[in-house]
Amino acid sequence: MRTPLRYLDAVADPGLTPLETGATPGRGRRRWSLTGVIGLTILVLIGGACLATLPYTVGSGRYDDQRQSDARLPPFWTYPRGAADGARADDIRRYNELVPAATLARVAAAHDMTPEEALSSTSGPVMADLRRAWPRYWLGTDRLGRSLLLRCLAGGGISLGIGLAAAAISVFIGTFYGALSAYAGGKTDAVMMRVVDVLYGLPYVLLVVLIAVAADAGVDEYVSRARARQHWLDAGVARVFRAEHGRPPNAAERAAVLASPVNRHAELAAIALQQARADWGRDRHGPQPTLTSAAEVLQGTSSTGEALGTIAARAVPPRRLAPGARMALDLTTLLAAIGGVSWLTMARVIRGQVLSLKAQPFMEAARAIGVPWRRQFTRHLLPNLVGAIVVYATLTVPQAILQESFLSFLGIGVKPPLPSWGTLAAEGLGELNGYKSHWWLLVFPCLLLGTTLLALNFVGEGLREALDPKRGRR
Amino acid sequence: MTIAAPTAATAAAPVATRPLMRVQDLAVSFDNGAGPRIQAVDGVRMSIYPRQTLAVVGESGCGKSVTAMSALQLVPRPPGRVDRGRVLFRTKADPDRDVDLLSLTDRQMRDIRGNEIAMIFQEPMTSLNPVYTVGDQIMEAILLHQQVSPAYAREIALTAMRDVGIPEPERRITGYPHQFSGGMRQRVMIAMALACQPSLLLADEPTTALDVTIQAQILELLRELQRTRDMGIMLITHALGVVAENADVVCVMYAGRVVEYATVLELFDNPLHPYTRGLLASIPRIGTRKDRLVTIRDVVESPEEFTRLPGAAEGVRPWWPWHQPPADLARRTGPAGDFDLREVTPGHWVGLWRTAAVREQESRAPDLDYRREAPA
Numbered sequence: 001m002r003t004p005l006r007y008l009d010a011v012a013d014p015g016l017t018p019l020e021t022g023a024t025p026g027r028g029r030r031r032w033s034l035t036g037v038i039g040l041t042i043l044v045l046i047g048g049a050c051l052a053t054l055p056y057t058v059g060s061g062r063y064d065d066q067r068q069s070d071a072r073l074p075p076f077w078t079y080p081r082g083a084a085d086g087a088r089a090d091d092i093r094r095y096n097e098l099v100p101a102a103t104l105a106r107v108a109a110a111h112d113m114t115p116e117e118a119l120s121s122t123s124g125p126v127m128a129d130l131r132r133a134w135p136r137y138w139l140g141t142d143r144l145g146r147s148l149l150l151r152c153l154a155g156g157g158i159s160l161g162i163g164l165a166a167a168a169i170s171v172f173i174g175t176f177y178g179a180l181s182a183y184a185g186g187k188t189d190a191v192m193m194r195v196v197d198v199l200y201g202l203p204y205v206l207l208v209v210l211i212a213v214a215a216d217a218g219v220d221e222y223v224s225r226a227r228a229r230q231h232w233l234d235a236g237v238a239r240v241f242r243a244e245h246g247r248p249p250n251a252a253e254r255a256a257v258l259a260s261p262v263n264r265h266a267e268l269a270a271i272a273l274q275q276a277r278a279d280w281g282r283d284r285h286g287p288q289p290t291l292t293s294a295a296e297v298l299q300g301t302s303s304t305g306e307a308l309g310t311i312a313a314r315a316v317p318p319r320r321l322a323p324g325a326r327m328a329l330d331l332t333t334l335l336a337a338i339g340g341v342s343w344l345t346m347a348r349v350i351r352g353q354v355l356s357l358k359a360q361p362f363m364e365a366a367r368a369i370g371v372p373w374r375r376q377f378t379r380h381l382l383p384n385l386v387g388a389i390v391v392y393a394t395l396t397v398p399q400a401i402l403q404e405s406f407l408s409f410l411g412i413g414v415k416p417p418l419p420s421w422g423t424l425a426a427e428g429l430g431e432l433n434g435y436k437s438h439w440w441l442l443v444f445p446c447l448l449l450g451t452t453l454l455a456l457n458f459v460g461e462g463l464r465e466a467l468d469p470k471r472g473r474r
Numbered sequence: 475m476t477i478a479a480p481t482a483a484t485a486a487a488p489v490a491t492r493p494l495m496r497v498q499d500l501a502v503s504f505d506n507g508a509g510p511r512i513q514a515v516d517g518v519r520m521s522i523y524p525r526q527t528l529a530v531v532g533e534s535g536c537g538k539s540v541t542a543m544s545a546l547q548l549v550p551r552p553p554g555r556v557d558r559g560r561v562l563f564r565t566k567a568d569p570d571r572d573v574d575l576l577s578l579t580d581r582q583m584r585d586i587r588g589n590e591i592a593m594i595f596q597e598p599m600t601s602l603n604p605v606y607t608v609g610d611q612i613m614e615a616i617l618l619h620q621q622v623s624p625a626y627a628r629e630i631a632l633t634a635m636r637d638v639g640i641p642e643p644e645r646r647i648t649g650y651p652h653q654f655s656g657g658m659r660q661r662v663m664i665a666m667a668l669a670c671q672p673s674l675l676l677a678d679e680p681t682t683a684l685d686v687t688i689q690a691q692i693l694e695l696l697r698e699l700q701r702t703r704d705m706g707i708m709l710i711t712h713a714l715g716v717v718a719e720n721a722d723v724v725c726v727m728y729a730g731r732v733v734e735y736a737t738v739l740e741l742f743d744n745p746l747h748p749y750t751r752g753l754l755a756s757i758p759r760i761g762t763r764k765d766r767l768v769t770i771r772d773v774v775e776s777p778e779e780f781t782r783l784p785g786a787a788e789g790v791r792p793w794w795p796w797h798q799p800p801a802d803l804a805r806r807t808g809p810a811g812d813f814d815l816r817e818v819t820p821g822h823w824v825g826l827w828r829t830a831a832v833r834e835q836e837s838r839a840p841d842l843d844y845r846r847e848a849p850a
Contacts, residue, residue: 361601369588369615383605
């Protein structure tokens, strides 16, 4: 007869369960990886500088300040210190010519020279003195004489903003689409994934163009209200016709009403009065309009169509949009278009993850303790997806930035003069030539873009490690 | 494997006159794509009383888990489908009336799951969500079913962890599953299952993934908890040693049918179905030297094994899916029309071919209000 092993006795004697108490209890210590911290620092520095200066660069329009005489100047810290002859001497002569006349005169006087002689000095103390007065641009200027530093900052703000927002949209759509598809399973899953397959089959540029064009048309209508005004006009014609005939007009009758003289229609005067009262009601300026004063609107018009058009222009006026607002709308369209087409991979990855998680025993255990459907989804499924979501989000941000650059290059994306890192790099590439490299126009945007993308990847890796409880025990 | 001195069924004092759960003629099938549906479980009958351990034994795929999962409506549908049957359960809320678990809505079922019937699974390594602390997971079960504050739920969780023998629960409650060993994780699963004081525990191979020492501890723990809480346990296993040590009543399944149902002593002393005999004969005995072990096939392939039942002369034959059905099969409609679980000797049920001789006999559903004596 075996003595039963009394578990509760065993607990009382800790010597019996040394292995069970050996594991480190409590929350795993959060370890930050060095690369993650470095990446985050770089990202915060670049992103903070670009985004924080947006009001200064884009808000005040400084990114587009042009000075033709300063075109294609290199960064000031690369200016030559002197040259005897050759191409460099030409450069120095050009820079000397950019020195303000007063400074030139002062320097020339100090060295007992005429200003013309001073201008052509390409070395020595005269040139050194003039050199101090050369225009100074930290990162040089582009072919229109705009400061590359300001354009890089503005472009960075726009690129990062679009990248982050588009990635956020794509991650949101992708996560929920993929997770719901896998969670629903069966026919729903099949249909939802076939939709993704079809979208995958279409070239994404086509989709982006379609979305951008459709959105553009929508914005145009919102601003001009042409259709709304036409609608108002048609309603007016119908009202005039119905007052006489008691039925709506057909096409020929509508044209006849439009062409008919103004005087015939008492109803037209009523419409004019109604509109005049509405106008007056908005600001209560001047005397309240009467039928007589309203009819003055109709005086100068020859036909009913013209009269109605005049009233329609007041009833449905076009909206005035600040240029900044129009710009913001264009950018929103762009990021919605990019975000709206780049969630497909995300959806597939998340679906795969959910399918494997769904089969995990802990999901079954959750069902077995009576966890409701929605709670299983939000509490047990989504937190297990954080790793995949973070990794793909950090991959999607650079991808979105690259797509934005590509679209800008094609002329669909950010419209000039608004800069983005992509357009700046494209411009810089165009400025490269065998005689003069203008290297700064290509190097700085690319350097910023590359550093940012690398930093994003480091941050993503660091986040994944920090968020994954399974890695905490190292 | 030692079995204590035989105790009569009458020795154990009856705790309740009505079973806690009765499975009646359960049939579950699964969609098999283009092929015919797979009949996972067919004509299953069994019953569990409070404070009773019913061991369900059988090889992989014989329908043990599907039976337990059906009781909680956890069989994925589709591809699964309940073809027939009822699972009657005595709820805590209304002990006088049995409810059919298979007819409950999803919302009603959620109130049963975890609260009235709890389940623990085979893989303690993966049955816990890796992103939450074990405390969160135990408390979730409590907060879902009881109107208590989170602070009070934490107290319950701590008590449950203490009850299942997790040392220093105040410290371990904030630990993540990966910080626990396999045995400790299974204890967490049990604590989760017990936190709401269920009246029935479905233990689906709770010790298969654990080594024998931990296995003994966990089973002893379950027995202890069963005694203090009047809980019925359905112990799904394929370890006959575990059955002999823990079970009150044993239900042997094969190919989706219950082939034998009896008290543990009766079953081990007097197995009636050839499959059960093969199962018992195939266990190697320590201390005996053999060149070749007996297999189940050795037993079930000898025809005389199938002619030993009382009434064999009249045509009472144990059911066996690989045999040609007897000529005088009294079919009835339904997939399991050729099969019947019959009380062959008092308190001993065997799965039989439904021949004319079988049909004429009277038989009651398997129902044994028996518990063996608590070990001293």
